Amino acid sequence: MDKTFAATGDMQQLNEAAKEVGAKLKQPDHQVKVVLMIPNPGESLTDFGDIDGSGSLNFNDSVVGKEKASENRGKAVQWWLDQARQRWQAANYSNLDFVGMYWMPEQIDISESGPDIARMVSDKVHAMNMKVFWIPHSYAYKMFMWKDVGFDAAALQPNYFFGGMDSDRLDDATNTAKRYGMGNEVEFDDGMLTDPVLRERFIEYLDSGVRSGLMQNGFRAHYQGNNAVYNLGVSKDPSLRLMYDWLYQYLNGTYAIDSSPAPETMTELVQRYVASNEINSAFGNELLYRLQTIKLLLDENKPEDAVTYMQDFLAHIHDPAVQAQGLISAPAATLLDTYAQVLIHTWSDGWGLSNLALGKNYTVSQPPNSNYPDSGNELTDGQFGWTDYRNEQWQAHAGSDYPDERSRTITFDLGGNKSIGAIRAHFLQDKGPGIYFPQNVTFSVSSDGQSWSPLATVSPPPAHDVTSAEFVGWSGITDGVPGKAGADKVSARYVKVEYPVNVWVFLDEIEVLGIDDPAGGGTVIDGARAEVDADAKKLTIDGLVMNGSQSQVNLKILDSKGKIRYEGQTTSTETGGFHFTIKLTGNLKGTCDAYLSVEGMSAPLKISFEYNKKD
Numbered sequence: 001m002d003k004t005f006a007a008t009g010d011m012q013q014l015n016e017a018a019k020e021v022g023a024k025l026k027q028p029d030h031q032v033k034v035v036l037m038i039p040n041p042g043e044s045l046t047d048f049g050d051i052d053g054s055g056s057l058n059f060n061d062s063v064v065g066k067e068k069a070s071e072n073r074g075k076a077v078q079w080w081l082d083q084a085r086q087r088w089q090a091a092n093y094s095n096l097d098f099v100g101m102y103w104m105p106e107q108i109d110i111s112e113s114g115p116d117i118a119r120m121v122s123d124k125v126h127a128m129n130m131k132v133f134w135i136p137h138s139y140a141y142k143m144f145m146w147k148d149v150g151f152d153a154a155a156l157q158p159n160y161f162f163g164g165m166d167s168d169r170l171d172d173a174t175n176t177a178k179r180y181g182m183g184n185e186v187e188f189d190d191g192m193l194t195d196p197v198l199r200e201r202f203i204e205y206l207d208s209g210v211r212s213g214l215m216q217n218g219f220r221a222h223y224q225g226n227n228a229v230y231n232l233g234v235s236k237d238p239s240l241r242l243m244y245d246w247l248y249q250y251l252n253g254t255y256a257i258d259s260s261p262a263p264e265t266m267t268e269l270v271q272r273y274v275a276s277n278e279i280n281s282a283f284g285n286e287l288l289y290r291l292q293t294i295k296l297l298l299d300e301n302k303p304e305d306a307v308t309y310m311q312d313f314l315a316h317i318h319d320p321a322v323q324a325q326g327l328i329s330a331p332a333a334t335l336l337d338t339y340a341q342v343l344i345h346t347w348s349d350g351w352g353l354s355n356l357a358l359g360k361n362y363t364v365s366q367p368p369n370s371n372y373p374d375s376g377n378e379l380t381d382g383q384f385g386w387t388d389y390r391n392e393q394w395q396a397h398a399g400s401d402y403p404d405e406r407s408r409t410i411t412f413d414l415g416g417n418k419s420i421g422a423i424r425a426h427f428l429q430d431k432g433p434g435i436y437f438p439q440n441v442t443f444s445v446s447s448d449g450q451s452w453s454p455l456a457t458v459s460p461p462p463a464h465d466v467t468s469a470e471f472v473g474w475s476g477i478t479d480g481v482p483g484k485a486g487a488d489k490v491s492a493r494y495v496k497v498e499y500p501v502n503v504w505v506f507l508d509e510i511e512v513l514g515i516d517d518p519a520g521g522g523t524v525i526d527g528a529r530a531e532v533d534a535d536a537k538k539l540t541i542d543g544l545v546m547n548g549s550q551s552q553v554n555l556k557i558l559d560s561k562g563k564i565r566y567e568g569q570t571t572s573t574e575t576g577g578f579h580f581t582i583k584l585t586g587n588l589k590g591t592c593d594a595y596l597s598v599e600g601m602s603a604p605l606k607i608s609f610e611y612n613k614k615d
Contacts, residue, residue, distance in 0.1 A: 001080075004036070005087040011096070018095035035100040035133055036084050038121060041073040043111055048072070051079045061113070070113055074120050081124055100131035103151065107140035115142065115149055122150025135185055135221050138173055144180045155183040155221035158208075161201045162187070170204060174212035183218030184209065186250070189225025193232070193240060194570050194579070196550060202243060206250050207257045216253050237577040356418050357495070357512040365409035379410065379510045412495040412512060417447060422513040423455070425497050441499040445492035447599075452496060525553070525596050530609040537584040539609070541594055545572040551598040553578045560590030572598075584611060 004010050014032065022030030041048070041059055048057040057076055061069035081101070088098050103121055108114045125132045131152040136143040138159045146154040158173035159165075177184050186205045192198040209215035232244035249255035357380045423443045444452040495512050528543030545551045550572050557566040572578040589612055597604035 001083055001087060005091060011088075011091065011093065015093040015096050022095060029095075031095055031097045033097045033099045035102050036098070037102045037104050038077060038080055038125075040105040041076045041117075043069070043073075043109065043113075048076055051075065061111075066113060070116065070120070073117060074124070077121055078124055081128060085128065098130070100133055100152070101125045102133045102135070106135065106137040106157070108142035108145055108149070110141050115145055118145075118149035118151070126150065133221075135223075138169070138176075143176075143182075146180070146182065153183075153219045154180075155185045155219050156180075157185045157187065157223075158205070159187070161189075161198065161205065167201075167204055170208040174208055174214060177214065177218065178212065183220055184212070184214050185221040185223055186247075187223045188228055190228045190231060191225075192228065192243065193235070194573075196571065196573070199240075199243065203246070206246060206255050209250060210255060210257050215250055215255065220251070237573050239573055240577075355511045355513060356414050356420070357412050357510060360412055360414065362410050362412045362510075365407070379507065380412075381509075407498055407500055409496060409498045410510065411449075412510075413449070414493050414495065414512065417491050417493050418512075419491050420445065420495070420512060422511075423495060423497065424511040424513070425499070425507065426509045426511070439500055441497065444496040444498070446494040446496070447492055449494045452494075453492075525598065525601075525605045528596055528605055528607050530594055530607050532584075532609055532611050534612060539582045539584055539611075540580065541582070541596070541607075542577070542579040543596065545576045545578060545598055554597045554604075555580055556595045556604075557582070558593045558595075560592060565592070 002009075006012070011034070014034070018030060018032040019028075021032075022028050043059055043061065045059045046063060048059060050056050052075070057072040058064045059069050059073050059076070063069075064072070084101075085098075101121075103118065108118055122132045132150060134146055134151045134154045135157060136146070136154065137157045140156075143154075143156065156173055156177040158170050160167065160169045160173070173184055176182075184205075186202075186209070188198070188202045188205070192202050206215075209218070209220070212218075214220070229244065229247070232240055232247070235241050235244070246255055359377060360380050361377060362379065425441050425443075440457050442457045443455045445455060446452045497510055499507075526544050528541065530539060530541045532539055539557075541555065545553060552569050552571055554569050555566070556564060559565050566582055568580065568582075570578055570580060590610070591608055592611055594607050594609065595604040596607070
C-alpha cells in the first residue's frame with residue numbers, strides 16, 4: 001500500500017501517464033480504469049498483526065478454530081479494502097477510475113473452507129460497488145467455481161510461454177476456459193526480445209486467441225515480465241516492433257493469424273524512424289520514395305528487381321563518400337540494413353533468390369551409369385528435360401553388381417557462405433512404365449564440409465500419370481516443411497542432397513536458391529557500438545550480424561588492465577540485430593575493450609569504450 005500510494009509511487013505515475021494520453025487524444029478527462037490486488041490471508045499465518053486494538057490476528061484454524069480463523073481472515077481483508085479506499089480518496093487522482101479488486105491466490109484454497117473464503121471476499125468487494133477479478137493457473141483447484149464464489153471475471157493462465165510443455169497446452173487452456181465461461185491470459189516477458197523461441201510462443205498465444213474466438217469475445221488478461229511491452233514499443237528492430245503492433249491489434253480484436261510485414265507496414269515503420277533525428281529529412285524522403293518504388297515493383301510481380309533496387313540503395317548509403325557528408329549515421333545505416341534483411345528474408349518468401357548452384361561443379365558418392373556419363377555440371381546447367389544427366393542404373397535389372405536400392409549423395413561447394421532460401425531436386429518422368437520418385441530426399445548444409453546439419457527429409461509427391469511425357473519437378477524447402485515456401489533461411493557454404501536410387505529414378509536438375517552473403521562470404525558483425533551510462537553504471541552493446549541467419553553472439557569485456565570483467569552470449573534476431581545490457585561493477589576506470597564474435601569469424605571484432613566512474 002505504501003509503495004502503491006506514495007507521492008511519486010505507482011498510482012501517481014499511472015495518473016500522470018493517463019493525463020499525457022488524454023492530452024494527446026485531446027480528451028483531458030480521459031480515464032484509465034484501475035483494479036487493485038488483495039493479497040492472500042494465508043491459512044497457516046498465526047501472527048498477522050493488530051489492526052484494531054484487539055490483538056494480533058491468527059488465521060490458523062488448528063490454533064484458534066475454524067470459525068475464529070475465518071472471522072480473522074475476513075477482518076484482515078476488510079481492513080485492506082478500507083485502506084485501499086481511504087488512500088484512493090485522499091489522493092484524488094484526476095484521470096483514474098477505481099473499479100475493482102483482483103484476488104491474488106491463483107486457485108480456490110484446497111481446505112474445506114476455501115470456497116467460503118473466496119465468497120466472503122467477493123461479498124465485501126461487491127459491498128463497495130466494485131467487481132472482483134481472478135486469474136487462476138492452468139491446473140487451479142476448483143477453478144470451475146469462479147462464478148459460484150461471486151467472481152465477476154476470470155481469465156485462465158495457459159502457463160505455456162515459460163517452457164516445458166507442448167503448444168497443445170494452448171488448445172487445452174482455451175477449451176477449458178470456454179467450458180467454464182472464462183477468458184485466457186496472454187503471458188510473456190523480456191526474454192522474447194532475444195529468444196526467437198519465446199517470440200514464437202508469444203505469437204502462438206495471439207493465434208490461439210483468434211482460433212478460439214476468445215480474442216473477440218473473451219475476457220482478456222495480459223501478463224508482462226519486466227518492461228516487455230515498453231521495450232518492444234521502442235525497439236528499432238522491425239521484427240520486435242512488429243510484436244508490439246500485433247499486441248495492439250490483439251487488444252483491439254483485429255489481429256489476424258499469419259500476419260506478416262506487408263510493404264505498407266514496412267513503409268509505416270520506416271516513416272516512424274525517419275521522423276527521428278537519426279536520418280536527415282531529405283535523405284529520409286529519398287528512402288520513402290525508394291520504398292514506394294519497391295512496392296510498385298512487387299505489385300508488378302518483379303521481385304528480383306525489388307530486391308536489387310534495395311541492395312543498390314544499401315551500397316549507396318555505405319559509400320564512405322556519402323557517409324562523410326553526414327547524411328546518415330552508422331547506426332541508421334545499420335537500421336536500413338535490417339530493413340533489407342526483412343525485405344529479402346520475409347517478403348520474398350522464396351522468390352527474388354538466385355540459383356547459387358547454377359554452373360557449379362559437384363561430387364557424387366557413386367559414379368553415374370556409363371551409358372549416361374556426367375561431365376560434372378549436367379545437374380546444374382539450368383536446362384530441364386530428357387537430355388540431361390539421368391541417375392538411372394539401366395544395368396540394375398540386368399544382373400548389375402549394384403543393388404536395386406542404394407543411397408546416392410551429391411555435394412556442392414558454393415565457394416563461400418551464402419544465405420540459402422530453398423533447395424530443389426527436380427526428378428523426371430518418362431513414358432516408360434514403372435518410373436517413380438525416390439521414397440525420400442534429404443537436404444543438408446555445412447559451413448566446413450565436415451559437420452553437416454540436416455534441413456529436411458521430403459517424401460514423394462502424390463502419384464502422377466507415368467504415361468505423361470510432361471516434366472514434373474518437386475521441391476524440398478529448407479524450413480523443414482515440404483511444399484511450404486519458408487522464410488527460415490540458413491547460411492552455409494556446402495549443400496548435400498541424398499536419396500535412394502534404383503533403375504527407375506531420374507534426377508534432372510538441382511537448384512540452390514539464395515543470395516550472396518552480404519558480408520562477401522564471411523560471417524561478420526556490422527554497426528557494433530558501446531554506450532556507457534556512468535550514472536546508472538550501465539553498459540549497452542548492440543549491432544547487426546550480417547550472415548542472413550540467427551546466430552549466437554559472444555561477448556568478452558576486458559578492463560584497462562586486461563582483466564576479464566564480463567563474458568556472455570545472446571542470440572541475434574531473425575533480422576540480425578543483437579543487444580547486451582550489462583551492469584558495470586568495480587573499478588573499470590579507463591579504456592575498456594569489448595570483443596564480439598560469432599561462429600565463422602576468423603577473429604573477434606574489437607570495440608573500445610571509456611568508463612570514468614564518478615563516485
